[in-house]
Amino acid sequence: MTDATTLLREPWAGLERQRQAGKFGIWVFLASETLFFGALLLTYTVCRVEHPDAFAAAGRETNIWFGTINTAILLTSSLTMALASQAAAQNGRARFLILTCLGATAALGLAFMIVKGFEYKEDLDKHLLPGANFALPQAGAQLFYGLYWLVTGVHAIHLTIGIVLVVRLVLLGALRRIRLRGSPELEVTALYWHLVDVVWIFLYPFLYLVERHA
């Protein structure tokens, strides 16, 4: 059985057409995601302009070590995902390399979630959840932390979906239920993963690098 017949799905007549359609579809989806997170970042910017002192005080309360470690983890996971995608595009026997890179990507995604869990616990211990027992006296600081929990929570949901998609590929690939070499599914999953990384690239300076010199 050839690669094309193994990978081809309904309703497509040819693999190349299926690949193009998959890429186009995921790029349109990623464009809508860009606008979704873009609107949240705009909201953050407007609130920061309105309450500069409160945002500075609140920004200094975020844990810069957790944020920086998580940024490095996600950037590295993007490298392993890009390597998996490239290995899937080559002609040689690359199954082991693809599985290794995908496994590393999922492991790094899980590591990100674990670090984020420790960070959330610390935030809760410091009473940084907006509400009756909020730790900071500046009222605008609650806006910062409202947005902090919202955007990091939505990002964590996206990353969890990404981890599930990658683990699915690893399991199906390891059990030889799908062929990973030349798989459009792998390409689409990789594009989704990279967008989750891009979102975090913007969240890092906005949430963790606010007025650190003060």
Added chain:
Amino acid sequence: MNDRQFRRHAQHLLFAWLALLLLMLASLGSAYLPLGQANAWIGAGIAVVKSAIVVSLFMGLWRAGALLRIVAAVALGTWCILLALGGLDALERPRQPADVQAPQQVAPQLREER
């Protein structure tokens, strides 16, 4: 893609990853310099450069066809319109931030109403 091409491409990806880590450290270091409002601009600027590297090299937009580039350009253009209109609206309004009522003040009132 043959093995040699793959190795060369993997090397490019590795260099891109190193550049991303260096840029992350640069934004971290710059945050500790007292530069006033420039701190925020530098952080945002470095984030734009990092995301451009990820989108062009890791996501392959650099080598993608016209259709995918158009989709990306439309997303970016629409986001710029959103930022411009939203930003102008916020900047043009008189600076009168609404008082944010602390929940500590609201809670006793709610209890009395019950």
